[in-house]
Amino acid sequence: MVVDVNYEERFWKILVRKDGELRSFKANFLINALGRSQFPHTKEKIYLDSxxxxxxxxxxxxxxxxxxxxxxxxxxxxxxxxxxxxxxxxxxxxxxxxxxxxxxxxxxxxxxxxxxxxxxxxxxxxxxxxxxxxxxxxxxARTSYQDSFSGQQWLSVGDAAATYDPLSAQGIIKAISNGINAAHAIASSEFSHAVSFNDYNEALLSSFATYTTERHLYYDRERRWEHTSFWQRRQGNHKFLYA
CATH class of the missing domain: 3.30.9.100 (D-Amino Acid Oxidase; Chain A, domain 2)
Known part of the structure; x- marks a missing residue:
């Protein structure tokens, strides 16, 4: 269990509790793979539904x-x-x-x-x-995303970066493609930190925008209960925009 995470003197210091004992680790790069849990060094996730x-x-x-x-x-x-x-x-x-x-x-x-x-x-x-x-x-099962998927010597992957509606059935595909993109970004950061992580952020935002469009199309097909709260919230003119 991760107890504390801090970035000091160009290194990440991670405090972990295992079998009742506290252990500390150091790393020059940190990958946030906490899933739906909140990473201490990021802002609260942005949720699109409940x-x-x-x-x-x-x-x-x-x-x-x-x-x-x-x-x-x-x-x-x-x-x-x-x-x-x-x-x-x-x-x-x-x-x-x-x-x-x-x-x-x-x-x-x-x-x-x-x-x-x-x-x-x-x-x-x-x-x-x-x-x-x-x-x-x-x-x-909320749809969510982070306002930033990377920062100083860290990046988020999988559900830690963005979560999709289970109806999309994209969990495994997203995890694999996200992991590949993250690996490329980390490997490339040695040569051009800003460019590699900008590309990574853009790729995740683009994928999330595509997902929200497809999510809306699927929910919009169901018209038997269009006046009920659940379906009204997912139908109509909904579009995810990013700069």
């Missing part, structure tokens, strides 16, 4: 219970559902909606989740055969 996933895990799911092994996406009035089989006889069903649309109390949340499930056609058809394993879990 999307969360309310997930229920299922255990002891037999092959009979999952006749269709495909990942299923289904839109509803309050958001959209994701369901899929997991390894070792497990499965998952997730309601994707905005945090402020959810009840606060756990009992009310469970009732809300089940009520929304009843409005589905295909999701409930498969979930009816599954047996729930535990309570609901809420996961952050």
């Amino acid at each position: 999307l969360v996933g309310v997930a229920q895990f299922f255990q002891n799911v037999s092959d009979f219970a999952i006749d269709d092994r495909r990942t299923l996406i289904e839109a509803t009035e309050v958001g959209w559902w994701y369901s899929a089989q997991l390894p070792r006889g497990k499965a998952i069903a997730v309601l994707m909606t905005d945090r402020d649309l959810l009840p606060v109390k756990p009992k009310d949340l469970e009732a809300y989740w089940k009520k929304s499930l009843l409005t589905t056609i295909y999701t409930i058809a498969r979930v009816n055969f599954w047996h729930s394993a535990n309570k609901l879990h809420i996961y952050d």
Whole structure:
């Protein structure tokens, strides 16, 4: 676990706690790969929505219970559902909606989740055969980006730089391409620091702008509930601009 990070005398000093002991490390370059966590030397991320996933895990799911092994996406009035089989006889069903649309109390949340499930056609058809394993879990799924992806002897990669809506299904592709671009930027910085990291920032901003355009196009196709809060927030004239 990272306890503290500081840049002093051209070196990064990292304090880590492992097995109850504090250990310190020094590095001349730092890669921020903290995912959705906040890196101490950057500003707060900029969020474009308040999307969360309310997930229920299922255990002891037999092959009979999952006749269709495909990942299923289904839109509803309050958001959209994701369901899929997991390894070792497990499965998952997730309601994707905005945090402020959810009840606060756990009992009310469970009732809300089940009520929304009843409005589905295909999701409930498969979930009816599954047996729930535990309570609901809420996961952050907001779209976000940093105002800067790099700085003095550091850069951010993956979800630490920008997070995408799960509907985009770009997580793995983004991580790989982002990692390649980061490696090129770091390697090139020895010869031209400003140019290499400017190119890196531009590449990430361009990718994020493309993603937000495609995200809007997908959400804009669903017109059955265009007057509800969830869908209104994602439809209409939304465009991500950067200088």
